[in-house]
Amino acid sequence: MKKILFFMPDNPLKKNAGNRTRALSMLSYFKSRDFEIDFVSEYFTGRWNEADIKAFEQAGLANNTYVIKKKPSKKNILYYLLFYKLPNFFYQNKAWFFPLQFPELVTIRFKRAFKKILNKNNYDYIYINYASWATLVENNHFTKKLIKIIDTHDFITAQHQKKNNIGQSFKEEIRRISLFDIALTISVEEQYIFGQFCKNRVALAPMMMDKPEKLHPIKEKSFDLIYVASDNVHNQKSANWFFKEVYPLLPTNIQICIIGQINEHLSIKASNIVSVIFAEDLSIYYQNAKVALCPMLTGTGTKIKVVEALSYGLPVVCNTRGIDGLINKTNNGCLVSDSPEGFKNNIIILLTDKLAYEKQSREAVDTFSTNYEKEYCYKNLDKLFLK
Template structure:
């Protein structure tokens, strides 16, 4: 049986944010193909691993769990703070590098004691682990590009200059044998920058849902799902501060996830739910999904999941990031508060428009995003 090592900082069994859901379904598919999966993850970062064995016992997606203490990275970065400051002054700041000598040592001990056929990594922050100077093994290396990290740092204001960030991201991605992009946009960009590498477009691994007989609620239920990352917080605040007052129809607004902690003020038609166990039940009971994000890269998992249920979506331009077609996917897109609210108002009051959006989303998802379209790609990737 072939063995794979996932290098992913989070506990992906916690399906509480888009990237975890993406990695979880990838692991399920690879296990169904007969691969054994070990996970190299971070403690003292975001995830908690106290209940990992209990969470893993049902599906047994992970054979062995290896944990690196992220506090080592924090201390290492503090000791080298002056070097980062000089780089910023010289405008050649690199993308964050989480790799430390102790991480390299631990990683090489693991990969030399177990013969992995593949190493799969999801963030370029840890790519130096498999650089020619650090990695001593011979496993095939595959990068699943979930986000364009250099652009994300730049647009969020964490870095003033993008040149050094992008250069370092290109360099780290060049360490891999194959690069799998969740975003069509990022595949097109990077295959031009690294013409000698193999690139693939593989959207979120999700299938079309059978929702025959689903009825629209009399008071339309409008949903936003969001983990408490900076993009979701920013998007929700933009919505309530700029869009909410322009909504003229009677709706029930449902916000789900840790982002609820950052909604200021009270709204009579708002229901906040921090955690939902059954997302299918939630999607089957809502009529519309919104994605008011102002920033971000990659593909929005929340948008793709809504599309799999044929639910009409109102979003900003960031909501259709990563989709091969930005105009004919069935989503209503607006970047202005008035336009965003108007799209909600029209969907809530215009039955013909609502059904038209449903039809377009169903057709687009079946042709472009359905896992059935890409099912043959995964075995070929690992051939």
């Protein structure tokens, strides 16, 4: 039995964002292949509490669970300042006269605790999510004989381009990814970019999902449009664009269901809009909708909500950024426009033209089945992990 140490700073069971869904799918893969899994997370980043930890343990996704705090309590302020704050400042800012220009989330306290786990166990693999946590393996002699994998999730330099020097940030991102034996990317764009500069193996591991079960045709669907989104800044900007520029162009009888924390940032209220802050099971909502929306003006990586919609055979109306990461850019079940008028027209076409709708729905199902269906993706992962 192979043994893996899997680090994810967030709680994968809180399935309210694509990155957590991604981590959950990878844990499920390793579980299905009988790996012994030790799961490590960070208490504050993941917003864990004792109930969350217990629920994760009971979920059976890992053999052992470690939720570590990256900083000590401030009850003894002198100890906190002298033995954590000051040493950690110099640890995280090794070249503090010349800022790193790349997010460093590993603290000296967390890395020490992480090393203790490595020292006590014999692992075959170590799996780190995000380049911003990549230094967990740097200058760490406990990882030398392990196969080191990084799941990049995203192109961080692009995410922080307005804050940091792009050249320095990109150089550091490539350096960190190159610390690993294998880099997994969720999108074809990131596979191409990292593959051009990194000397290690860069493999595409697209978002993988179960094919929806118990699909029952619903003749009278409750919603014309469904929009699922978390509350990150990219979704906030994009949602504001849609409701300011596109929504006023739509007929008022079109029924829209908005699901997710994006609702907390929307001020629009109308009789044709249903808001759901959290849905434990999205299946019933997808089955009750005709078309999925993905307004997306900025951001990188594959949009999980697009893959989810395609799995249900729902055509997707989106901007150009909405098809980022998709393996095939055309004939994929998505209608794309960056203008408000074009976006509106794509919605109207799908809601009024039966033949156009059926064509896009078939392409949606085909795109999902040939690229993102779980068992198909598992076979490709087996080539990496079951040699």
